Amino acid sequence: MNAAQPINVLGYTSNNKQFVVKTLNTDLRINQNTQYPELEGPNPYEYILAGFAGCINALGQIVAQEQGITLRSLQIEITGNLNQQDGVNTAKPGFSRIEIKLKPQAAVPLAVLKNWLDEVQQRSPAYHTLVNNTPVDLLLFKEFAYN
Known part of the structure; x- marks a missing residue:
């Protein structure tokens, strides 16, 4: 049985203007506040x-190599339809639908690309996290110290 590998990020905000997430290799700046449009960075939904x-790109490259497919390029377009929350609307928050268009450039038959796509989908942790009901534990701490 495989043990789950923890991945950790730390996020914080300063003056309620921009949210910064520290990862192992970089800091990500998330523009979360429409009051400050001059702040750069994608919003949280764009980051998702x-x-x-x-994830699809990285896994697509690995699976292509394993299957002997020379993948010259891969374009991925993802569109998420975000439910609007207006205080009255009872729609669930989040995306109501996500559409992914993959455009691989490879000199192989369509059937080979279909097998490649099925394998990528089957092995994608991002796909399974979004499609399945992954448990989320939300913990609240009243006070903290930022390091």
Whole structure:
């Protein structure tokens, strides 16, 4: 049985203007506040879709190599339909639908690409996290110290 590998990020905000997430290799700046449009950076929903695209790309490259497919390029377009929350609308928060368009450039038959796509989908942790009901534990701490 495989043990789950923990991945950790730390996020914080300063003056309620921009949210910064520290990862192992970089800091990500998330523009979360429409009061400050001059702040750069994607919003949280764009980061979700970008992470999904990045996961598909990385796994797509690995699976192509394993299957002997020379993947010259891979374009991934992801569109998420975000439910609007207006205080009255009872729609669930989040995306109501996500559409992914993959455009691989490879000199192989469509059937080979279909097998490649099925394998990528089957092995994608991002896909399974979004499609399945992954348990989320939300813990609240009244006070903290930022390091």
